[in-house]
Amino acid sequence: MMNFRPSEDLSEKDVSRGLKLVIAEGMATESMVVFTGGAFLVAMAVHMGASNFQLGVLAALPTFSSIFQLVSIWLVQRFKNRRAIAVLSNFFARFPLIVIGLLPILFTAGTSIKVLIFLLFFHYYPGSIAGASWNSWMKDMVPAKQLGAYFSHRSRLTQSLNVILSLFVALSLDYLKARHPEYMMSAYSGMFLIGGGFGLLSVFLLSRTPEPATAMVNDSIFKLLKKPLKDKNFRSLLTFNSLWAFSLNLATPFFSVYMMKTIGLPLSYIIALGIVCQISSILSIKMWGRYSDRYSNKTIINICAPVYVICILSWAFVGMASSMVTTLVMLGLINIVTGFSTAGANLAISNISIKLAPKEEAIVYLTVKNISIAVFSTIAPMTGGLLADFFASHQLTGGFSWSGGGHTSILNFMDLQGWNFFFIIGGLFAMLSLRVLGRVKEFGEVDKDKAVVYIRKDIKRTFSREVKRAGLIGSPAFSSGLVRKMRQLFHTYP
Template structure:
């Protein structure tokens, strides 16, 4: 059942791609019940410090460092499905340990949770390394964008339902009570079961046999040297590393910021996550279509700046504080953030696969993951280390107004604590976008034209919400084809002009 196949029929391939899509439902249920907001809430429930929250947030990224030996393991064993399934079962069994950690003494409980999280993430990285190369050879390249968008639809839908269920469960218990202990234990037990079902579905997908090595097995250094020798892929690695550091300097602490600094309850945090997932679900298909029609870099050129803007805009929430206006602001901001994350996640997942040569995706994708994950893993630990330092600092912009009646001093802007992280992440994000401009991808268009395409898709989706306008759209001439043709002509002209200059 876990052995690779030399020949895969079209029916077997299509069945495997179908399982690839709906398997995302089980794996996303596991993640929704045991990671992200729930994991942070779990850590705060156990009395975790800012540093411990940062360490937990770094685990998924530092765990990716295990892809280095995994590259060698895949190249030697050449059974990617077996590696992916076995590592998944072993790693997700750690969720049972995290459920039992609630009944340990407080100090020991956090140690057990951190240990289990690192084991889970490390083994997940080993399985992911095998999974990426396996997927690259199983899925047709021209369908990667569509397949990833379909997986994201399942992921977002299940995450939405599981997140709401988790919020309702936690909301029915009192903070610090034994009932809350049992609620968290139930969430992690359910996540463990869902993870095991995911591994079973993956085991039923066909795996194409890897081509026999033309030379003797290479060492780890030799395997990783090839991607770095590829000039364009090296540029992609620089972008992904700088991007991950910028984003993960602040985003892992959103929950801490909203709960501790703004004094909102955990239920509202989960609602914000749900709102973000809804907009993510609503926009992912459009991003997938644009990604297939043009290029992943073009999608990033629009989605990435939007996401960076959303992070910096969190400073506005601290100015509004715990108020109805502040709640509305956070909801609107998370809607924008959810749409941007959909585009960024889809494009970054696909572009590394697209720019890697067929048959060498394992080494290329693993190298990209190693460098970007190291940067992403360091960022939240630094954030946790310096949290107390910035908590004791405050920046105020004072405005003095003097008139015959006296002098008034206003403070329209006040920055403190996590606000410094949001601004720092924005500045680092600008540098990451600069690195993206050097990456070359076939079919890419400039940012202005991509913004026009995004606006066109948004307007079309808005029109189709109405019954009358939706029926009218069925009889309209497909103007998107004309628009696409014009964009393609412009791109070809630029290519010819550049070739003539060279």
């Protein structure tokens, strides 16, 4: 029988082994997510005839279930064994995926959208309990000075895998839809079975990962929950996180729906655009991890978040493009900048919470943060789904007209309707949340403008050094140097 008992003192070798296992576990979990979530889950729900509200519920489920992370605090306090809690909770979270995959095989009626939502709730619920334990576990195991570099490396690898799997699955589904549309539900069911298998593999890898002993305070849960709220600095972070989560989840869950229903893009195009975003993120996240360790997480948020807000607002003007080619070019540019900005913003937002949480009460602080985010992230897409039909019948236009010589020319600079209203509102709320971020204090914080100057000089210096080392830009040596640098992006974490 496997021993889940935490270790009082992990050796350097144990920590190194644990860090590698967490990366492998992340790869398996990412494979599960690709097959059972994201754009593929939206496509499956649309295929099953889901309403806008039901699409909003599906988008809200992962965050809504985070409310139940309170159970994780009680379990960790009671048993002081985060690995056992995370492993067992994740084990039970994977079975609903397999049940969803088996339903069309066992019953001719197949799976209805209501049954899908019901089963996915019991997938996300125990998964949220595992997530709270995992966050506290990782804070104690990952060295604080390597936090940004380590998780940026892990994200880069999981995103690379996401790109490969997503492209393969998207092309397969588009081929099947064109040649054998009657087998689409069977294909989605098979994806859930494969995803469930990868999920169980991630549980096995997690069970092999060592855990340092925790020293959690034994107060009542209600007393513990008050501590993060009394911490003025962490309370400011909670306010920022809540507003940011609301603004993003009001708009971003419907990007795929917008491209699918309004623009009419095939699934492979949507996945290809997502891959462009992922590649942009992969190529930049190592840089953001290094800079977040050097200049602070808050500095990186102040640099990246405003850029992402511009990306959200830009979605409102995609529908105004004069041709499909122009639309695709605009979507491509938005996704490139989105990947670059979210790589830094998401990494820094996650890491600043871990950094500001006291070691002895990390699980409490992080759980309160996750619950506050869950509440606002749940309200946002459900609100968006309910209001979708209202905005579908309303339109806001603006422009100039020029008359002369018997001709009238009209130049429209604004044509908002349907989902576009959500993108504008979401962007405005995101801008509001950034004002709250100014009240958050982080040790080692560097002024944003100074950091931008440093980062720009660092990039120029690195580029110049490579050019001088290789000689002329067009030389074979320079080309081989670029190839070497690209390979280094995927080096194994030491």
